[in-house]
Amino acid sequence: MVNVLSFHIIKNYSLHPILYKFNSTSRANIHAYIQKMSSIYEYLEKEYDAKVVRCEIIKMHANSHIPDHIDSGEFLYLGRRIHIPLITNKDVIFTIFGNSINMEVGKWYDINNSLPHSVDNNSIYDRIHIIIDLIENKYMNEKR
Numbered sequence: 001m002v003n004v005l006s007f008h009i010i011k012n013y014s015l016h017p018i019l020y021k022f023n024s025t026s027r028a029n030i031h032a033y034i035q036k037m038s039s040i041y042e043y044l045e046k047e048y049d050a051k052v053v054r055c056e057i058i059k060m061h062a063n064s065h066i067p068d069h070i071d072s073g074e075f076l077y078l079g080r081r082i083h084i085p086l087i088t089n090k091d092v093i094f095t096i097f098g099n100s101i102n103m104e105v106g107k108w109y110d111i112n113n114s115l116p117h118s119v120d121n122n123s124i125y126d127r128i129h130i131i132i133d134l135i136e137n138k139y140m141n142e143k144r
Helices: 030-048
Strands: 002-004 007-009 020-022 050-060 064-069 079-087 092-096 099-101 109-111 117-121 127-136
Touching (some): 030 050, 050 079
Antiparallel strands (some): 002 050, 007 050, 079 109
């Protein structure tokens, strides 16, 4: 079972993402989180020459499984999907196209979500990741 805590960007693509919608029972320190997220966005946007178009915080429950799937979405074939583990452990295994890894806290992972992938949380602890989608700047002004 996956629980989305809904951290979404609401923005005009010509502006830096500074307007947010955050749904949570606890709103304490939200400004500190927004400031930290803004610095992550700035770093990734510079690293990939891209714009952040979506961000969410995902909680995967202990002892759960996300079956093999391919992500869908109108822009995903143009974009990059970044996973940033916040809370995890050695018993959480991410498998993409037959290759398994344990994503570690303190690192970020660029995922090709157009390939089959799955996740196994074989632990007694929940896993929490930030997932950020970026679209390269060269695609931002194209008409579809």
